[in-house]
Amino acid sequence: MNGNKTLIAYVTKSGVTGENAEIISHILREHYGLEVNLVNLKKNSKPDLSQYDNVIIGSGIRMGMWYGKANKFLKNDFKDKKVAIFLSSGTAGDLETYQEAITKYINKKLTKNPHVKPVLTEAFGGRYSNFDYTDPEKVKAWAIELGKKLNV
Numbered sequence: 314m315n316g317n318k319t320l321i322a323y324v325t326k327s328g329v330t331g332e333n334a335e336i337i338s339h340i341l342r343e344h345y346g347l348e349v350n351l352v353n354l355k356k357n358s359k360p361d362l363s364q365y366d367n368v369i370i371g372s373g374i375r376m377g378m379w380y381g382k383a384n385k386f387l388k389n390d391f392k393d394k395k396v397a398i399f400l401s402s403g404t405a406g407d408l409e410t411y412q413e414a415i416t417k418y419i420n421k422k423l424t425k426n427p428h429v430k431p432v433l434t435e436a437f438g439g440r441y442s443n444f445d446y447t448d449p450e451k452v453k454a455w456a457i458e459l460g461k462k463l464n465v
């Protein structure tokens with residue numbers, strides 16, 4: 314390992330998690346000089362983790378659940394890699410229900426997966442029917458915070 318290889322492994326259905334993965338990759342490359350690979354888990358569900366120092370996992374939420382391939386990916390042994398998680402969720406985009414989204418989709422998930430100890434997590438707003446709760450500026454700010462916590 315060369316100390317800066319970073320994987321962003323994500324699953325998206327309505328596009329938001331994919332867009333946010335792109336934003337995060339740009340920030341990590343430009344601000345921190347990290348070598349970042351983006352992998353859509355629907356196309357490659359088993360990327361070779363051995364080459365990475367940092368693993369960032371992204372998933373959308375539907376019907377109260379992470380997307381299946383992201384959920385499966387979370388079962389990996391991330392060993393001593395730095396791990397981070399970001400989600401796209403309708404309820405996370407509304408201030409009144411944001412905390413509920415964090416509790417349901419992040420905190421409970423981590424309780425069930427104690428082998429995963431992320432350095433940073435966040436749930437961003439999503440897009441569905443006529444609603445658009447996306448917030449690229451929030452994603453950029455999060456990626457800047459994240460870069461400070463990763464192996465660089």
Ligand SMILES: Cc1cc2nc3c(=O)[nH]c(=O)nc-3n(C[C@H](O)[C@H](O)[C@H](O)COP(=O)(O)O)c2cc1C
Pocket residue numbers: 324325326327328329330331372373374375376377378401402403404405414438439440441442
């Ligand atoms: C069929 C359907 C079910 C959804 N269920 C939930 C839900 O249970 N909780 C939630 O917070 N958002 C829910 N959403 C909103 C999604 O989280 C939102 O579309 C988000 O952008 C999905 O991520 P993606 O764009 O990367 O696929 C749902 C959206 C759809 C279309």
